[in-house]
Amino acid sequence: MKSLLVSTALAAVMAIGGTAAASAETVMRCSHQLPPAHSVAKVIDRWAAEVEKLSNGEIDVQIFGADSLVGAKENIVATAKGNIECAFSVQFQWGKTLPIMTVTTAPYAFSDLKIWKNWDGSDAANFLEEKLRSKGVENVVWLFQTNSSVFTSKGKFLSKPSDFEGMKIRGLTPAFDAGLAALGASPTALPGSEVYQALATGVLDGAITGTDAAVSRKYYEVQDHFVVSPVISVFLHGYLNPQFYAGLSDTAKKALDEAGHEAAGWAVEAAQSALAAAPGELEAKGASVHIASDEENAAMEAVMRPAFDAAFKADDPDSQKLLELIDKLRSGS
Numbered sequence: 001m002k003s004l005l006v007s008t009a010l011a012a013v014m015a016i017g018g019t020a021a022a023s024a025e026t027v028m029r030c031s032h033q034l035p036p037a038h039s040v041a042k043v044i045d046r047w048a049a050e051v052e053k054l055s056n057g058e059i060d061v062q063i064f065g066a067d068s069l070v071g072a073k074e075n076i077v078a079t080a081k082g083n084i085e086c087a088f089s090v091q092f093q094w095g096k097t098l099p100i101m102t103v104t105t106a107p108y109a110f111s112d113l114k115i116w117k118n119w120d121g122s123d124a125a126n127f128l129e130e131k132l133r134s135k136g137v138e139n140v141v142w143l144f145q146t147n148s149s150v151f152t153s154k155g156k157f158l159s160k161p162s163d164f165e166g167m168k169i170r171g172l173t174p175a176f177d178a179g180l181a182a183l184g185a186s187p188t189a190l191p192g193s194e195v196y197q198a199l200a201t202g203v204l205d206g207a208i209t210g211t212d213a214a215v216s217r218k219y220y221e222v223q224d225h226f227v228v229s230p231v232i233s234v235f236l237h238g239y240l241n242p243q244f245y246a247g248l249s250d251t252a253k254k255a256l257d258e259a260g261h262e263a264a265g266w267a268v269e270a271a272q273s274a275l276a277a278a279p280g281e282l283e284a285k286g287a288s289v290h291i292a293s294d295e296e297n298a299a300m301e302a303v304m305r306p307a308f309d310a311a312f313k314a315d316d317p318d319s320q321k322l323l324e325l326i327d328k329l330r331s332g333s
Contacts, residue, residue, distance in 0.1 A: 001048040001061045026248070029062045030086035030238070031079075033072035033193045038216040039274040040145050040236055040267060041065055044088060047141060047238070047263040054255035059248070061086075072191035080136035085244045088143070088236050092172045093191070098135055100316040101128060103323065104233040105176040107304040108297055111230035113268075115329045116144040119235075120264035124325035131318075137239040141260035143267040145234040146210035148275050150282075152199070152223040153206035157290050159227050161303045170195050170207035175312035176232070179304030192217060199223055210234050211282075212274035220285040228279055229292040231300070 030048065034041040048061035064070075070078045075087035076097065094101035104110045119125055120142050129139045151158040151169075158164055164183035171177035171187030180187040190198060192213060198204040199222040209219065211228055220226075238260070245253070279289050292300075313319050 001045065001052050001063065025060050026058060026252070027060045027062060028085045028240075028244070029064060029069060030088065031064050031067075031069040031075050031084055032088035032236070033065075033067050033075075033090070033191055034088075034236075035066050035216055039212055039270040040143050043143055043263055043267045043270050044238070046266060047143075047259055050259040050262060051255050054258055055252045056255075058252045059255065067193050072193055076135075076137065079239060079241050082241045082243060084241070086140075086238065086240050088238045090145075090192070090234060090236050092189070095173055095189070098131055099173070099175065099312065100131060100319055100322060102173040102175060103312070103319065103326070104235065105173050105308070106312065107176070107179050107231050107308055108301040109305070110233040110326075111147045112330050113147060113272075114331075115326060116147065116233070116235075116268055116271075118329040119144065120261055122325070122329055124322060124329060127318075127322055127325055132237075132239060133242070136242065138242045138245040139237055139239045140245075140256045141238040141263050143236045143238070143263060144271055145236060145267070146212055146271055146275060147230055147233040148211045148278075149208055149229055149231045149234075150211050150214050151206060151208055151227045151229060151231075152214060152219050153225045153227075154223050155225065157225045157227050157288070158206060159290055159292055159296050160299055168203070168205045170198070170204055170209070172208065172232070175308050178307040178311040182303050182307035183300075195219075196222060208232070211278040212271070215274075215278050215281045215285075220282055220287045224287055226279075226282050226287050226289045227292055228289065229297055229300070231297075231304075 032044060045063060048063050051059055051061050070084060072093060075089050076093060078084050079087045091101045091104060125142060132139045161183050164185040167185045169180060169185045169187055171180060171189040177187040177189060192209060195207050196217055199207060214226060283289050
């Protein structure tokens with residue numbers, strides 16, 4: 001397994017062109033947007049090594065992190081077209097292409113960790129995998145990142161609805177952004193890799209991100225107030241070009257399946273560890289950190305959730321079915 005960060009990688013991809021057919025050693029280039037220190041980036045590296053081991057070396061997994069192969073906004077199309085074999089995306093990246101993938105951005109609805117411990121192989125996961133196939137990718141791994149978020153800002157905490165009035169803030173998806181707009185904010189959707197610069201230059205006044213990501217992406221260098229709140233849950237998923245996947249041997253496909261199940265568990269473990277440490281790490285960097293109270297969360301949900309629900313349910317008629325499948329995961333061990 002090679003983890004690569006090279007600025008000329010995309011040019012090399014285009015020069016090679018197309019997707020390699022499966023052979024004794026099949027190269028599988030995987031793109032993602034995360035910095036090397038991110039907890040999920042480390043899980044991806046571990047997944048890649050496991051795929052190589054279980055495939056008996058048939059697959060040579062090459063990891064390109066931090067947007068070094070393809071940008072976050074292009075990963076889905078590049079994989080579907082076969083320009084690269086593999087990519088990982090945060091659910092936000094599906095936006096208008098497959099809005100139902102953004103279900104876990106429903107404000108304050110998915111903080112129960114049981115959902116994520118029971119997600120891999122569930123009816124809810126299978127339901128979304130079929131949706132992903134309809135958009136031209138073959139899903140192979142689900143990686144939970146966090147059920148804890150932070151609202152970041154400069155000079156004040158964003159802990160109650162009135163604090164958001166007039167704020168230029170990072171958005172995520174059309175439905176979630178409807179909730180931010182209901183607070184009086186002006187949301188702009190950006191991938192995580194672009195937010196630091198937007199905050200540093202004043203393009204944005206504040207942001208929302210995973211508590212762990214606020215540390216790994218060094219938001220504390222450009223923001224000084226952080227409100228920890230279970231507003232959304234975030235996951236990444238790894239997917240392949242369908243033609244590339246179809247050309248793999250049964251051994252290689254089994255390796256991807258087994259490694260995917262293992263990595264899903266590793267991601268939950270890594271998330272729990274990162275979440276426990278993140279608030280203290282932010283404070284150690286000089287940031288002011290506030291843990292939102294139940295009352296503050298309820299006040300935020302009361303404003304955001306109706307706006308989200310109206311937008312989300314309008315995007316896909318199957319959304320209610322997915323919500324029902326997810327509800328079943330709350331009762332698991």
